[in-house]
Amino acid sequence: MAAAKEYPSTDIRNVVVLGHGGSGKTTLIDGLCFSTGTSRRRGSVKEGTALTMHTDEEIGHGISMQASLAYAEWEGTKVTLLDTPGYLDFTGEAIAATRVADGAVVVVGATTGVEVGTEKVWEYTQARGIPRLFFVSMMDKEHANYAKVVEDIKQEIAPRALPAALPIGAGEHFRGIVNLFTGKAHIFRKGTINGEYDEADIPAELQDEAAQLRMELFESIASTNDELLERYLEGGEISTGEALAALKTAMLAGELFPVFCGAGEHTWGVRELLEALVQIVPAPAEAAHEIAQRPGLDQVVELKGEDSGPLAALIFKTASEPHVGELSYFRVFSGSIVNGQDVWNPVQEGVEKLTHLSIPQGKERIEVDRLHAGDIGVVAKLKKTRTNDTLSAQDRPVVLQAINFPEPDIALAVRAATRSDEDKISAGLAKLHDEDPTFESYYDPELKQTIIRGLGELHLDVEMERLKRKYHVEVITEDPRIPYRETIRRTAEAQGKHKKQTGGHGQFGDCHVRIKPLPRGEGYKFTNAITGGVIPGKFIPSVDKGIQEAMGRGILAGYPVVDFAAECFFGSYHSVDSSDMAFQIAGSLAFQKAAEKADPVILEPIIEVEVTTPDGYMGDVMGDLNHRRGKILGMDQEGARTRVRALVPQSELYKYATTLRSLTQGRAFHKRKLAGYEEVPAHVAQKIIEQAKKEKEEVNA
Ligand SMILES: Nc1nc2c(ncn2[C@@H]2O[C@H](COP(=O)(O)OP(=O)(O)OP(=O)(O)O)[C@@H](O)[C@H]2O)c(=O)[nH]1
Numbered sequence: 001m002a003a004a005k006e007y008p009s010t011d012i013r014n015v016v017v018l019g020h021g022g023s024g025k026t027t028l029i030d031g032l033c034f035s036t037g038t039s040r041r042r043g044s045v046k047e048g049t050a051l052t053m054h055t056d057e058e059i060g061h062g063i064s065m066q067a068s069l070a071y072a073e074w075e076g077t078k079v080t081l082l083d084t085p086g087y088l089d090f091t092g093e094a095i096a097a098t099r100v101a102d103g104a105v106v107v108v109g110a111t112t113g114v115e116v117g118t119e120k121v122w123e124y125t126q127a128r129g130i131p132r133l134f135f136v137s138m139m140d141k142e143h144a145n146y147a148k149v150v151e152d153i154k155q156e157i158a159p160r161a162l163p164a165a166l167p168i169g170a171g172e173h174f175r176g177i178v179n180l181f182t183g184k185a186h187i188f189r190k191g192t193i194n195g196e197y198d199e200a201d202i203p204a205e206l207q208d209e210a211a212q213l214r215m216e217l218f219e220s221i222a223s224t225n226d227e228l229l230e231r232y233l234e235g236g237e238i239s240t241g242e243a244l245a246a247l248k249t250a251m252l253a254g255e256l257f258p259v260f261c262g263a264g265e266h267t268w269g270v271r272e273l274l275e276a277l278v279q280i281v282p283a284p285a286e287a288a289h290e291i292a293q294r295p296g297l298d299q300v301v302e303l304k305g306e307d308s309g310p311l312a313a314l315i316f317k318t319a320s321e322p323h324v325g326e327l328s329y330f331r332v333f334s335g336s337i338v339n340g341q342d343v344w345n346p347v348q349e350g351v352e353k354l355t356h357l358s359i360p361q362g363k364e365r366i367e368v369d370r371l372h373a374g375d376i377g378v379v380a381k382l383k384k385t386r387t388n389d390t391l392s393a394q395d396r397p398v399v400l401q402a403i404n405f406p407e408p409d410i411a412l413a414v415r416a417a418t419r420s421d422e423d424k425i426s427a428g429l430a431k432l433h434d435e436d437p438t439f440e441s442y443y444d445p446e447l448k449q450t451i452i453r454g455l456g457e458l459h460l461d462v463e464m465e466r467l468k469r470k471y472h473v474e475v476i477t478e479d480p481r482i483p484y485r486e487t488i489r490r491t492a493e494a495q496g497k498h499k500k501q502t503g504g505h506g507q508f509g510d511c512h513v514r515i516k517p518l519p520r521g522e523g524y525k526f527t528n529a530i531t532g533g534v535i536p537g538k539f540i541p542s543v544d545k546g547i548q549e550a551m552g553r554g555i556l557a558g559y560p561v562v563d564f565a566a567e568c569f570f571g572s573y574h575s576v577d578s579s580d581m582a583f584q585i586a587g588s589l590a591f592q593k594a595a596e597k598a599d600p601v602i603l604e605p606i607i608e609v610e611v612t613t614p615d616g617y618m619g620d621v622m623g624d625l626n627h628r629r630g631k632i633l634g635m636d637q638e639g640a641r642t643r644v645r646a647l648v649p650q651s652e653l654y655k656y657a658t659t660l661r662s663l664t665q666g667r668a669f670h671k672r673k674l675a676g677y678e679e680v681p682a683h684v685a686q687k688i689i690e691q692a693k694k695e696k697e698e699v700n701a
């Protein structure tokens, strides 16, 4: 394939497309690219042929799971579109894509309005502070209601959202769009699939509404610009070009959020959107400056999207596919790169050669000779470079700000399905982490299990599908064991005496130990309360060590004992036979005897769960939490959603995300963090003790 065209920085726009799951992002991007000829085939999500949805897992599940890029070209300007998954399990990809964009299209379904996922992505764009616009999608669907969705957007997330387009008809009668800047109606050419339309006058029944919205649009834009405002108030004309320029400035300042509409499935409204993206999303040099660090120096530099600046490219995604190898996606924030160039990675401290420099177009890569400042590219087979590294010039090294990936908080245990896979498992899991920083794995020596962690149950299931497909390792997933603890509820004391008389040297250690409960979370404290030297000071640490060794073995079911204080207050020794070892054994014996009398109990980890759910599902969500021994801490109303905080034992949370999804049709999500430990109820304790006994017998058998 011939090398792709080179686009100077002024002719580049980087746009992230975000939205709730299933709002129509992938379909829209396919339509945008097909309509402008940068993609030759009209793809479909349902048929698994959409331009930016190509991994087996995505096609199999029918949803996007990865950030994927494609570009459209509009009047010589390259618009790179970053498709992102709406499903919150894969939200790390949306955050990474947002990091390298200069503008965002937030897609909102015309029949659904603002949803949980819409709010989430809005937060990401806010954090990055990029210009944003809305695209109300699926206007062709039954019950599509543009005015209602615009109202919803204003109420829920962006009071300064502002229609820039007005649909003509809705549902099966959707047939065109009024461009509120030009005041012209665009009537779709039905039957075409490349977004074509005929310009016409605004239909009579919409003239009043269009005039009203047009006035509001110009008024709002003028109110952000003194010069325009003055002219507007004096009754002067504001041209479309002036309004667009002022809108662009207002969007950069986060003051206005224009709303467009269409139906990606039919490519209706895609040309209008693309034109707007070129006009109002800043080119890289117009975007906010990047702050970078000089490695090893306490010094920051400001970088502009210009070729003349020092080279700074951020790796925002690493992907690996069989037969392709590892691909590194990057954005050049400053400087330019030529094919074959050597670059310096100051994070890994190594040189990398960028061969086959390319731009991504869905799963294809198109080679380019040079990438200018602001452009997004992809290269294969870098040696050391990972996601979040910066590529720069060795004589002017800089490090760009890293992407802030969310911490994984859902865990599962895995084991190899066959003996032969046991060796491959950890290497495979590590590779998955390289591709997805929101996925991690480790061996937990306490639980004696390999634990995988991610952002949701589907996320973990999909990672295991990838493990099988790409690295040929099959695993069985299971409930992670619960890291129970034990503690005491009463003060008790006991003597531990170790005395052995063998041939020559004997062994002698004798100590009296008192143990006392401590508040939750206090751990373990040891005090030496010996008076009169009945045990010499040098043996006291051995008593402590003996207690610690015994507490690690538990009292009731073999779990570590926590939250108590021990003091050694009396004892005796022998001038010849006493030793560290003898006092260690004595300490351990004293603890075991005292602990049995100290009313021991089992503690379980308690998780603080925060569920955000549309109000309609509150009853079901609460009922389910009660069922899981949950204690409700509080509820906060946020628009049409409620946030419930509850304490739930970890042992009751297995597959919670899946249940929550089915209870709320995927419209609620939850976060969790460890809150601490609490006593388990007696009937649960009984089961834990029996289970421990059984396991011990199995080991001994
Ligand atoms: N009627 C109608 N259906 C649409 C339109 N756009 C998308 N769809 C359908 O809606 C479903 C979801 O579309 P996608 O494009 O996959 O949505 P998405 O936002 O990319 O979804 P995720 O990436 O999984 O978050 C698909 O079955 C599409 O065919 C539209 O304009 N009209």
Ligand SMILES: [Mg+2]
Binding pocket: 025, 026, 027, 053, 063, 064, 083, 084, 085, 086
């Ligand atoms: Mg998608």
